[in-house]
Amino acid sequence: LQTIFSGIQPTGVPHLGNYLGALQQWVKLQNGAAPDTTLLYSIVDLHAITVRENLAHRRRWKREMLATLLAIGLDPNRSIVYCQSESKLGLPDNADPLDELSTMKLKAGLFNYPVLQAADILLHRATHVPVGQDQQQHLEFARRCANSFNSHYGRTLIPPQTLLSPAKRIMSLDRPSLKMSKSHANPSSRILLTDSKSAIAKKIRAAVTDSTSGVSYDTINRPGVSNLVDIMFHITSSESDTVATTQHDLAHDLQDLSMRAFKERVTDAIDSHLAPMRDRYEAIITDRGSLLADVAAVGREKATASAAVTMERVREAVGLDTPW
């Protein structure tokens, strides 16, 4: 039986890197999963406490993240979509009250990141964890934690397998040597899933490329152009009229375009993929009913039940289940 688990920090509306590197995969896994596969997708707000932010942002970002997850196609009737802090059994180290967070504590929070992440993965008995390349090392740590526990207490926890998304690393638009990131100071370095067509066009027009004419795929010598090819390749990969099977094929099809025409094609590809999500997002985030609260409540209940099963096994394995 497979259990798929992954998480995203509520530190702002996700960008194309998050989407192509993780979220798109989450939806594909959900839609292609066997009926007996369990899927859990977590808004990891405890992880995000390592970022100093005001509380209003923190609350808003969680709502925005849940709305985004629904807008991209996660179905709360099929996947357990929940908020990490609401179903956690026991507070982790980096969830200390904010007023006690000194700089040292913030660093401890970052240091504890893989521990907290491993705890979540193991808590839900994940067999497969879809992530971007930057998370591979953390997954290795989670596997080591499970194996170490099991070697002491017998086979209790499941060492998870990494499911690396085909879009391993989408790069920043203004500095293609860095990964696209929510926390990068320049907002033009990333395309948000909620960006309008004109915002997308503006950011892509300003994306750093080079002075070589034509389009080609060469990540070493043409990182900016190659990043745009990557984005276009992955964003169209699920669309039926896509013919290119590799980034090189796609670049070959586009090789004679001017940089300006190429950027327009990239903009169109991104916009036509994101437009329906943007519309759904708008409807969800402006909903005056209790849609988000209802989804969060169902997720909380299911995730807590899932965690309780593991905790019971762990108590038994460790001998904490004394029959009074």
Ligand code: AQP
């Ligand atoms: N640039 C990227 N390319 C491919 N995948 C990416 N991911 C993040 N950036 C890229 C994947 O997105 C998932 C969720 O990431 P996260 O929100 O937990 O935080 P992160 O990895 O730290 O992403 P950000 O956007 O850079 O956030 P900040 O700036 O807040 O740290 C993960 O599976 C990750 O691999």
